[in-house]
Amino acid sequence: MQKNQLYKGSLSTIVLKLLNDKGKMYGYQITREVEKITTGELVITEGALYPTLHKLEAKGLLSVEIKKVNNRPRKYYFLTENGKKETVNLLNEMKSFIQNMDVLLNPKLA
Amino acid sequence: MQKNQLYKGSLSTIVLKLLNDKGKMYGYQITREVEKITTGELVITEGALYPTLHKLEAKGLLSVEIKKVNNRPRKYYFLTENGKKETVNLLNEMKSFIQNMDVLLNPKLA
DNA sequence: CGCATTACCTAAGATTCTTATGTATGTAAT
DNA sequence: ATTACATACATAAGAATCTTAGGTAATGCG
Secondary structure, X not given: OOOOHHHOOOHHHHHHHHXXXXXXEEHHHHHHHHHHHOOOOOOOOHHHHHHHHXXXXXXXXXXXXEEEEOOEEEEEEEEOHHHHHHHHHHHHHHHHXXXXXXXXXXXXXX | OOOXXXXXXXXXXXXXXXXXXXXXXXXXXXXXXXXXXXXXXXXOOHHHHHHHHHHHHHOOOEEEEEEEEOOEEEEEEEEOHHHHHHHHHHHHXXXXXXXXXXXXXOOOOO
């Protein structure tokens, strides 16, 4: 989702957390929201997002609700119960990752 | 380097930053040091590390110095000038990544 | 002597992403 | 009316990074 390889692996966490907070969103809306929140620093490509949404749905973490808006279908995604649990897990893993990066990259010069 | 996909993409940054601080290290030593610093939370596999060291060397970011210790060869790696510059860049990218994760995952509920 | 540790290495496969497309509708501008 | 951009979905080939599973070889300990 950028030239930056660091974002690799973080997309599911971002999507699940957004849905956790907003209730339900559709794919295109997620890309807009992430750009807005990060002031354009993180751009999620559709080639990354849609397969991820399908994967999360296949895993039973998301459910879908199709609505027709302006004569076009929108697929609204929302968390299942398992999705809510997994969101907590992934947020904890992210916290752990950032803490480990902190001790590695900002060592207390003993 | 774990079950956790989040670490994907961070290995080069970790290696360069370690070499930046310690001056020079050899591969096996890097794996020990990272485990020690993270109290065993992050284990760098050799299948990930050695190809990364070779890649960084091929890019001109690292140089090698082979020393024989206990009748066995050790390859000590150290930063080139370009390696020092790239370390700064990668640390800045990591900082930016963590900041973006912060605004995405810990929203100030407006 | 056998087994763990040290110390290097590679290769097949998995996962996640980029890049490049494709389809289709709505809307604003020329 | 046609061009162009935004909306909204989707897939597929290839790149990048890792895991898993090996391989080689010397040292050290019980």
